[in-house]
Amino acid sequence: MNNRHPLYVGVDGGGTKCSAHLFNTKGEVLGKGVSGSANAARNLSQTLDSILKSVHMALLDAKLCIEVIPKLNVAAGLAGATVPSVRNQLLTWQHPFAKFKVDSDLATSSYGAHGGEDGALLIIGTGSSAARLQSGVLTQFGGHGFLLGDKGSGAWLGHSAVSATLDALDGITKLSD
Template identity: 40%
Template sequence: MDFVLGIDGGGTSCRAALATPDGRILARAKSGAANIRTDLTGARDNIVEAARQAFLAAGHTPELIEATPAVLGLAGANVGTYRQQLETILPFSKSRVETDAEIALEGAVGGGDGAMAILGTGTAYMARKNGSSRAIGGWGFQVGDQGSGARIGRDLLEQTLLAHDGIRAASPLTDEMLAVFRGNPEDLVEFTTNAKPGDFGGFAPKVFERAAAGDAVANWIVGKAVDDVEAALGVLDLRDGDPLCLLGGLAPLYALRLSPRYQALLKPPLDDALGGAVRMAVRLFTDAAEVAP
């Protein structure tokens, strides 16, 4: 075996890292969304495409995919039989599908105790104490993923319609959002018919930006999201001194808004989720004693 693959797939994008058996990453690549619960076939295609691009970026033929084992941490792998279905249609020599939280924790704190929160298109939390892990959330934005980019975007569209109907006061942000849909609330509703989590999540950075500028609706949405994140962190029962790592595209925005209790626990992650997938692949598929830095 010449290589291992680490894959990190979520509602917005899929990343792949090609590494040597000792964990030295040779190349990274990125493709489209890979939430296996919302689009199993599309996720499979994007996973393979990210792997193919990683081989090309490293100067190797993608034909080696079939001889390469992979660890995949994917949104949607925590429910149903999606992970088993995916494993049967992947082209890798061996496939180990884990949740995105598992590889994120591995990357953030290595093999020790600590906790991490994924704050991106979706949200998920995991803590490890004395070698035992506990996961929170990750149920998808229709019934979970509170504080996620997808939920923030959905809340923004909801508040925009409420403002249009005069149920709540409008703000510059709701006016701007309605203008995106040509001032037609029906177009906004039609957008939601086929929108995926990443489509909703695309509005989240604007909400944080407008909140920082004092927009009332944006501050209401962000305040609710921060409360949701802290409620989930509270369930993890973190002790003073436990490292807490925030991961995902919204992590820097949340880090500034958490209460002092959680800000005191924040530590930079040892690696990102993609690095965690590579580390796990090395541990599972090779005899390497150490992962390369």
């Protein structure tokens, strides 16, 4: 592969996993990598490690060596990146890439779903959130974390199921057939 052409990496970081897709200038996927969780508000160190690992795995999948890393243009959409102190740390991270852009997973998902045009979306994964992009303004609904909401998320559904089961076993509610 000719390494003189720019390479791009899109990173999707959430509470369960961090995935990276390596693209050429034609938008063709050259490689993919997946690593651990990347909720920047919960564990920034883990998030940065997951970004590096998923990018490295995408390079391996594309049969490229790690010497390419300083030439990569990386854009990441991360859970927790809306927290101002976390966002500042992400923006000042001494990353190994040629360029590194970061925004929330909600913002990048909205752009990806609607190409920057007006629209709405619902993210359901380990956490959950909804958003509306209207006239260039992104408005977030929910997504405040497991303890404060995230109704409909995987974590919330699992918690609700275990809670209902324990209530039934304790005789607080009836067992169903």
